[in-house]
Amino acid sequence: MNPPTCAQALAAAQTLGLDRLDAQLLLLHALGKPDDARAWLLAHDTDVLTEKAAEDFRAMCLRRAAGEPLAYIVGHKEFFGLALTVDARVLVPRPDTETLVDWALELLRTPAMASAPAVLDLGTGSGAIALAIAHSLQTSGRQGTVTAVDASSDALDVARDNAVRLQLKLGFIQSHWLKEVSGHFHLIVSNPPYIASADAHLVDLAYEPLAALASGSDGLDDIREIIAQAPGHLLAGGWLLLEHGYDQAEAVCALLAREGFVQVQSRMDLAGIARCSGGLWPGGQGIGAGFQTAG
Numbered sequence: 405m406n407p408p409t410c411a412q413a414l415a416a417a418q419t420l421g422l423d424r425l426d427a428q429l430l431l432l433h434a435l436g437k438p439d440d441a442r443a444w445l446l447a448h449d450t451d452v453l454t455e456k457a458a459e460d461f462r463a464m465c466l467r468r469a470a471g472e473p474l475a476y477i478v479g480h481k482e483f484f485g486l487a488l489t490v491d492a493r494v495l496v497p498r499p500d501t502e503t504l505v506d507w508a509l510e511l512l513r514t515p516a517m518a519s520a521p522a523v524l525d526l527g528t529g530s531g532a533i534a535l536a537i538a539h540s541l542q543t544s545g546r547q548g549t550v551t552a553v554d555a556s557s558d559a560l561d562v563a564r565d566n567a568v569r570l571q572l573k574l575g576f577i578q579s580h581w582l583k584e585v586s587g588h589f590h591l592i593v594s595n596p597p598y599i600a601s602a603d604a605h606l607v608d609l610a611y612e613p614l615a616a617l618a619s620g621s622d623g624l625d626d627i628r629e630i631i632a633q634a635p636g637h638l639l640a641g642g643w644l645l646l647e648h649g650y651d652q653a654e655a656v657c658a659l660l661a662r663e664g665f666v667q668v669q670s671r672m673d674l675a676g677i678a679r680c681s682g683g684l685w686p687g688g689q690g691i692g693a694g695f696q697t698a699g
């Protein structure tokens with residue numbers, strides 16, 4: 405069979421069940437063109453693909469049709485304006501998580517965090533959150549340190565490669581949550597696993613690392629552990645911010661309050677779902693009178 409035209413290739417992808425945008429992005433990838441070249445595709449409907457491009461495109465469509473995330477197939481995902489390299493070693497960064505970054509950046513703009521804040525990202529995966537924060541500090545010419553923690557050395561490799569490629573400075577620690585971490589921070593953020601281990605939704609996420617998704621029978625095992633450990637690593641007046649499931653805000657706020665956090669509150673994602681909760685740690689290792697409560 406002769407290689408198809410662009411239009412024919414896209415039509416064939418849609419018969420496999422791919423949506424149009426995914427098919428266009430995969431075709432651009434097969435043609436070695438950037439994601440933002442969709443206008444080019446429209447103008448080249450009748451161009452005939454090379455044998456190789458047609459073959460590559462078909463193979464990628466089959467992977468996508470089987471449920472593999474687009475980001476793994478093309479090898480990258482945009483998060484907070486940063487092009488991150490991702491593969492099956494890490495969770496695909498979700499737009500929901502930008503809510504957590506927005507909140508973190510808002511806190512980092514308060515006077516309490518004005519001078520060289522120390523930020524910790526637990527379960528960094530691709531490095532998405534840590535890199536978005538580091539990028540913001542770096543582009544606004546601010547001092548400060550961002551340390552990325554993950555239990556998985558594979559994930560740390562991905563995060564490190566992203567940091568090098570984006571020329572952003574991060575510290576890295578391999579640790580199960582705060583176990584191997586020493587020192588105290590102004591801000592601890594995390595998008596931990598939070599899906600209940602028997603949740604039917606996990607079937608749809610089978611290509612992504614289960615350890616980054618599931619967390620015990622109610623999905624809160626890791627969040628409980630982080631909330632219990634965080635006070636030992638927060639400066640007085642420091643904040644802990646956690647992403648969680650759509651129905652977990654109340655439970656997470658209760659855990660934070662019970663641990664002694666104050667100003668406990670939640671933030672909504674773009675879909676209007678309470679997606680992150682956090683609180684201020686009032687006690688512990690004080691960093692002096694200059695560090696007022698934020699929020």
Ligand code: GLN
Binds near residue numbers: 500599616
């Ligand atoms: N938000 C992801 C999902 O439900 C889960 C991410 C996580 O567990 N941290 O698809």
